[in-house]
Amino acid sequence: MNRTFKVMVSPVSTQVFPVVVTALTIRPERVVLLTTPKVEIFTKLIKRALLFAGIEVEERNINPYSFNSIKEKTKDLQNPFLLLNCGTKFTAIALFRLFGEENAYYYTPEGKIIDFNSNLLEKVSQKLVDVELHSQMYGFEIVEERQDHEKIRMREKLTRYIASKPSLLPVLTKLYLKGSARILPNEFAGLAKKFEVVVYRGGKYVVLDREYIGGKWLEEFTFLELLKKNFYDVRIGVKVEWYEKGVINEIDVMATKHNQLHIFSCKTGKNVKEIAKHLYELEELTERIGGDFGKSFLVITENIYVKSPPRREDFPNAPSVPYKVAPSTWNEYYKTEEGQRFKKLFRIYNSFKYLHKRASLLGIEILTPEILKRNLGGRSGA
Template sequence: MHIHICTVSDQILPNLIPALMDRPDQVVLLASERMREQAHHLRRVLKDYHIDAEIEDGAPDSGLEGIYEFALQLREKVQARHPGASITVNTTGGTKLMSLGLVEFFRGIAQRMIYTDTAHRVIESLPGSGGAPAAVQLMEDVLDVKQYLKAQQFQPTRIRSDQAQWQANVNTRKSMCKKLGARAAEIDHFIGILNKAAAQAMDDRGENLVQPEQTLPMVPHGEWEELLIEMDTRDLLAWKRGTKSVTFKDVENTRFLSGGWLEEYVWHILKDNGVFDVRLGVEGNWLRGKGSKNEFDVLATKTNRLLYVECKTLTHREEADSVLGYKVDSLGQDLRGLFGVTWLVTARTPTPNLLDRARQSRFEVIGPQELPTLKERVLAWIGG
């Protein structure tokens, strides 16, 4: 019998990750009055992994005497219920006093006492009855995107990159989206015109073609002409050389040309460079008190950290930048946890207003000049 004992706090990942790595037979969740609902959520998440969890209510938030009494009673209860069990005490959650109480009363009987150092992606072992700390344990990848979201109380209902049609076609567009990403700074104006035309070809929800034939403001020449010829060759659209008229052929490729190419560019860069999991077009609902439905452009996990990438290709308006900045910052805070990261990737040059908002908040803006070197940014995040 192997038991994990942990104190529930606002962040559940430091308790969840070691449990998923060790796969104990049972997890004992110590919950204060304030953390009762969070404890029930963590129990539900553990149940999804077929790990039994038991909640011990009444854990004190303060007062060393009360904490010592609680820890002593817990030790006696665990020993009576599971004599001879192998015990791991996770000291990460709760107050420092609670951690001190657990260490004091379980030092002689726990096989391991651990601390989840999420920032450095390791599990530290505190000195046990033998007196010497065990070797540091590197954190394993145990959370894919959907599992991470569920832990953060967000339930995905639809993921575009999981759909068979999208998976069948994404690699046929790869060279084009890589080309657009690499040249985004030089063809900024062309991207804006093409995105606008593609958006106007669809209904407001982007689900149907309503005006597939669109007229460009000028006859394309030079690099614009080369790109349209290639798009026509690849059946992304139809264009007759020397004319202003373009015809969009189907919804999926029109979405791609209206800005979806940037999401796919980010998805390919992440996929090709060793992240544990990456998903595109994630829709879903918050499980508790955070409002209704939300959609996330690109999400990736690596060593149980989340990267949330919002992608924008349309021209930024100063009055809309504050709204965009608030949205990106707010959703990122709700979703990513303490050690997740939020990026706003834009194919159009960001305005000073948007950059100011990013500096005031916890997200980074990656503009068109940085798109060709996005791989280096991804590798730095993976290694950081």
């Protein structure tokens, strides 16, 4: 960037992200926010974030539909940088008329700051916004988060072993519910003892870390995998509180990459209907915390993620006609051992199809440990 700017001017609207990211990129001495009572809360959020980043901020109230008002409130500014993403179209046109095309710029979702002829002024750094700064932008504060990162890394071998063995899930469920077991798979038992998740006592394995067995392992796997994929800032076990509201939300894993906030909710249970209900909470939370560019993910275990119905070649005795055509034939088939297996798999498939449909409608991506390992490396815009 060849030019330096003393003053950046931006109208205020509900879009907080472009203003903050642009200011952090061009680093003006001062940012002037043209605001109205209607967007007061968003002005506060922008100001809080920029002050947090060490940039001076000034608020000026305007009538966004009055050229004279806009002219009067900006007449003292010399050659300012105009960010015209936000505010009313009238305000943008007025500023364009007052200061000229050479001063007008726009932030694109691809992370570029361009002029109105699409010439690139600056490419925004992909490591500009961490979770703390994002919290300032969107009006929440981190009040608690897990700090035992050393412990998480220490038992990474156990966590990755569990994630790679879907057959272990019923074992973990029983262990969690009963608190002990007389027999465990040898390799799992050895790792669980080594990392003090269970202890062998009185002729049985006794659970020492019930939360880990009950599902924290999936959160830790997600945390470790995001670190491996070079997400800029990764937090686990986070509690956030909304400014001036006292409302607290819990988030399993949150991270930033390409300046976007990514929220991960991890579920190891088999009750798909309960998980589906949670999707609406996750979608609302992402919209409030993540803003215009936030992304949300539901991380589930392999036993729930069944994208295809049972294969006919695996069930040679299954009736060749649909259930609606011959229900009695199917009911007789379900009484057989093969039929029971078919029915169970088909029920799991239908449950996942329902879950996937809901998630797609809400813009939530569903992941498993295996999908998380393969993907999410270079995704996301800037």
